[in-house]
Amino acid sequence: MRRHLKKKTVALAVLLVIGGLYFVGHSDFLLVGLGRSQEPVPNELKWQAERLISNESWVEQGDFLPFNISYQLLAGAPFTQQRFLAVGLSSVKRTKGTYLISTLQSLFSQSSPEERSSMVVVVLLAEFDVRWRVYTTKEIKTAFSSELEQGQLVVIHVPEEFYPPLTGLKRNFNDAPDRVSFRSKQNVDYSFLIHYSAGLGKYYLQLEDDVSSAKNFLSTIKLRINEQNTKKTTWAMLEFSVLGYIGKLYKSAHLPLLARFLFLFYQEMPCDWLMTHFRLVMTQKDTILFKPSLFQHMGTFSSFQGTYNKLKDKDFEEGLYSNPVADVYTNMSTYQKNYPKLAWEAGEGFFWGRSPEKGTYLTVVFKDPTVVTGISIETGSGGKDLLEAAQVELGHDVIDSGKEEKTCKTFQLLGQLENGRLELQGIDKKHGSASSCLRILVTAGQKDWVIIKKIRISTS
Numbered sequence: 432m433r434r435h436l437k438k439k440t441v442a443l444a445v446l447l448v449i450g451g452l453y454f455v456g457h458s459d460f461l462l463v464g465l466g467r468s469q470e471p472v473p474n475e476l477k478w479q480a481e482r483l484i485s486n487e488s489w490v491e492q493g494d495f496l497p498f499n500i501s502y503q504l505l506a507g508a509p510f511t512q513q514r515f516l517a518v519g520l521s522s523v524k525r526t527k528g529t530y531l532i533s534t535l536q537s538l539f540s541q542s543s544p545e546e547r548s549s550m551v552v553v554v555l556l557a558e559f560d561v562r563w564r565v566y567t568t569k570e571i572k573t574a575f576s577s578e579l580e581q582g583q584l585v586v587i588h589v590p591e592e593f594y595p596p597l598t599g600l601k602r603n604f605n606d607a608p609d610r611v612s613f614r615s616k617q618n619v620d621y622s623f624l625i626h627y628s629a630g631l632g633k634y635y636l637q638l639e640d641d642v643s644s645a646k647n648f649l650s651t652i653k654l655r656i657n658e659q660n661t662k663k664t665t666w667a668m669l670e671f672s673v674l675g676y677i678g679k680l681y682k683s684a685h686l687p688l689l690a691r692f693l694f695l696f697y698q699e700m701p702c703d704w705l706m707t708h709f710r711l712v713m714t715q716k717d718t719i720l721f722k723p724s725l726f727q728h729m730g731t732f733s734s735f736q737g738t739y740n741k742l743k744d745k746d747f748e749e750g751l752y753s754n755p756v757a758d759v760y761t762n763m764s765t766y767q768k769n770y771p772k773l774a775w776e777a778g779e780g781f782f783w784g785r786s787p788e789k790g791t792y793l794t795v796v797f798k799d800p801t802v803v804t805g806i807s808i809e810t811g812s813g814g815k816d817l818l819e820a821a822q823v824e825l826g827h828d829v830i831d832s833g834k835e836e837k838t839c840k841t842f843q844l845l846g847q848l849e850n851g852r853l854e855l856q857g858i859d860k861k862h863g864s865a866s867s868c869l870r871i872l873v874t875a876g877q878k879d880w881v882i883i884k885k886i887r888i889s890t891s
């Protein structure tokens with residue numbers, strides 16, 4: 432059935448293209464045949480043909496399925512030029528704890544001037560209480576006058592009359608009526624926000640109004656997009672946080688579809704479920720999630736009736752910590768896929784080894800010699816699997832025997848782990864030259880297994 436339809440569409444498109452070309456190439460004939468008053472016809476045909484044969488332009492047109500909404504611009508300048516990234520968030524009145532201003536502060540302060548100039552943040556004040564909107568708009572204008580002036584921030588609202596019914600809806604999943612109203616309105620809020628943001632950036636990032644962002648998140652996102660585009664992956668959504676509707680990235684060309692999708696199914700299920708369905712219909716089978724997370728909830732109170740929100744993204748590292756590039760080796764017995772490298776890399780991963788013997792090690796070999804100024808090592812989890820007896824050393828002169836493992840020729844002692852931890856600063860005062868290795872050497876065997884959770888260094 433589908434195949435049949437597709438064939439028909441293609442045939443029609445081909446006909447229209449041929450028709451269009453024919454008319455363009457034979458305008459004399461056309462003028463004779465149809466008369467001068469019919470001149471616009473060729474354009475009309477050509478436009479329809481393009482709509483049918485190019486998916487991308489068809490989607491970009493955004494004029495399928497009328498979506499007739501008027502937006503109120505509460506603050507900021509209307510759109511002038513397309514940026515790299517549009518960031519959308521929607522905010523409503525909360526009974527406890529409001530984080531909108533801090534969320535915006537975090538977005539801007541974690542970005543460099545260059546990053547700020549290639550993004551625009553769109554805030555939808557989706558609250559029907561006009562006093563709250565006036566108050567919040569004033570607050571935003573005070574705190575972000577320069578961002579508003581530079582077109583980096585836009586505040587909008589959609590009047591209630593444009594919303595579909597929000598009460599008396601279906602009670603899927605046996606949700607309470609007020610819960611259904613809340614989540615259904617949220618879908619429409621996002622739909623309107625996404626529709627508005629469609630042309631503002633090449634890509635669109637969905638956030639919530641209570642998140643803190645990692646440093647230079649925009650550059651990380653750019654890097655990830657480039658990777659996907661080089662790999663020629665089919666993707667509809669990249670995820671920079673595992674939480675609800677936070678840190679999800681879309682291509683702008685898909686936004687007119689997404690806006691309509693959320694609108695059409697607004698009363699069926701919560702937005703983060705719809706979002707998964709959208710990814711699937713756009714033929715992206717698996718999630719593409721990047722670690723560490725770039726966004727984290729600040730709010731401990733959810734906007735729905737001030738219920739306590741326990742969700743924290745455990746993959747989040749503020750400041751997007753990154754150690755220098757290095758290889759990591761161990762001769763402790765590794766449990767499953769908890770490789771030693773995971774202790775070195777940012778993110779939730781860690782090294783997990785079976786009962787280490789005396790003399791076993793975990794060695795980090797830097798790609799380039801590095802002056803280490805500070806070290807922080809954390810082992811164990813919840814008081815278990817601490818590394819009880821080990822010393823930490825810096826090494827010089829890489830031995831590369833051409834075999835799988837590298838190490839250093841000489842090592843100098845820095846200190847011992849105490850209660851499974853070590854924190855050292857100002858290391859360069861004593862060891863000023865560049866090092867090539869960092870080694871954790873087990874000084875007494877232990878029965879307990881060992882988790883090396885984090886090894887972080889600072890460099891000069």
Ligand SMILES: *[C@@H]1O[C@H](CO)[C@@H](O)[C@H](O)[C@H]1NC(C)=O
Pocket residue numbers: 497499500
């Ligand atoms: C769009 O909505 C406005 C106001 O509700 C209405 O006056 C107008 O006719 C609508 N346009 C279309 C094309 O439906």
Ligand SMILES: *[C@@H]1O[C@H](CO)[C@@H](O)[C@H](O)[C@H]1NC(C)=O
Pocket residue numbers: 762763788790791792
């Ligand atoms: C780990 O390597 C050290 C140093 O080469 C060696 O003394 C020790 O026996 C090794 N232990 C295991 C379990 O391989």
